[in-house]
Amino acid sequence: MSSEVKGGRRAQLEHTGLRPGWTTGACATAATTAAYTALLTGEFPDPVTITLPKGQTPSFALAVEELGDGHATAGIVKDAGDDPDVTHGALVRVTVRRLPAGAGVVFKAGPGVGTVTRPGLPLPVGEPAVNPVPRQMMRDHVTEVAARHGGSGDVEITVSVDHGEEIARSTWNPRLGILGGLSILGTTGIVVPYSCSAWIDSIRRGVDVARAAGRRHVAGCTGSTSEKTVVAEYGLPEDALLDMGDFAGAVLKYIRRHPVDRLTICGGFAKLSKLAAGHLDLHSARSQVDKGFLAELARRGGADEALAAEVADANTGLAALQSCLAAGVPLGDLVATTARDEALAVLRGAPVVVDVICIDRAGTVVGRSAPA
Incomplete structure (x- = not known):
């Protein structure tokens, strides 16, 4: 077996302003392409170029190459660009093994x-947490490599992430019932800095998991x-808790389409x-506390001028709240x-009872x- 670890080189992207990066799904696809190419030809393409769902063709430098008897492994260091992504710098490895003709692609x-352990996600229970779009990207590239180099396209793809189980503790995965590590994600292959799309997607998956588990009462928490507080108030289980953060709108709009009681x-x-x-959007960079609005609410509650x-x-x-509490005005x-009432307006008549704490x-x- 030959083995080589290379340091420091990353796929590069032309950019202006904040620099985009690559999803774990794109990295896994590139690693799959390199490993399967090496399995068929004996040589790893480095850099390896892939085609993303919207047609972009980025190239990735390999950080790991291992060629064995009937299998090959390639690794790519994820570059999330200027996005504050917990998986930035993670080493994504893929091992490709030959399977008998007709076996297809197995993940x-x-x-x-x-591994998925709860229903409600876009993958069945027991499946590796490699999301549908990255799976399709990997299948497509296996087909292309097979056609180019005379392979059958029947392979087992094992995706690994160094220290992934530790990194996953900083994500929603444990709460969603994805145990043992990270998910391989991405719908476009590109990480848009500060797009917040991953957080919002996690909120949606949290609602899906809660509904699939039969939860009739969920809580969006900042x-x-x-x-x-809500656990103490209502005894809600973990899979009924939505880590809403600043994205109140994301919770309300998704529950409008997928109601809970x-x-x-x-x-x-x-x-x-x-x-x-x-x-x-409750983030301090995008909305501010309006003390004039609070003053008007205080007047409605009996505050004098x-x-x-x-x-x-x-x-x-x-401070405004404390002043009102001291005066017996129920500003809270x-x-x-x-x-x-604002939440109910966003829900637009969806059959959901709402309370706020x-x-x-x-x-x-x-x-x-x-x-x-």
Whole structure:
């Protein structure tokens, strides 16, 4: 067996502004192409060029080459560009083995790649977590390599990611029932920096898993503190908790199309005041706490003009809340109720009961709506 590990070279991409990168699916496809080519010819193409679903043809440098009897392995270091991706720098390895004629293409999960253990995902239980689009990309490239070099196209593809099980702890995979490592993802092959598409896709898969498990009540939570709050309030299991982050709109729009009986939204008071004001993206770079709006809510709750002015001039949303609490004005409940009404408006009559819980940084409930 020959083995060579090469350091430091990455696929390059012409860019302006933030630099795009490559999905794990694109890396696995490139590694598959290189390994199968070597299995048929004895030589690894380096760099190896693939065709992405939208026609782009990037080239990838190989970080690992291993050629054995009836199998070959290639590895590529994932470059996520300027996206804050937890898999940036991960080494994606693919081993291709010959199978008998007629066997087709079979996928296996190697070390660091997860296995599906719960229904609701786009793969059956027991399958390696290699998503449908990357699978098709790999099949297509196997077919092309076979046609070019006289192979049958009947192969076993084992995808591995170095340290993937450890990296997966920072992802949604354990909650979604993908155990043992990462998922091999991607629909275009390209990672668009700060597109947030992966997070939103995880929210959708979380809803799918909860529905498949028969959960009738789910919770969209802005973080771990709010998750603890809804578990204490309702005893919800882990697979009913949606790590919503700042993407309230993503939760609401997907549940509008895929309803559950009840949705609880739980998060920090200031963040949910943005939802109450009509913002569906709660990130601080894309929406701000509107103290004038809070002052108007305070007036509805009985605040006099002096208190309303204090709220409007407050340094933070929490300071505004504290002023109202001291005066007996239920600003937290007003924010929660108004946020609930905004959520119902986005749901557009979908048969979902909604309630909202506002908390402070310590996880204390400072406002709640009635279910509606």
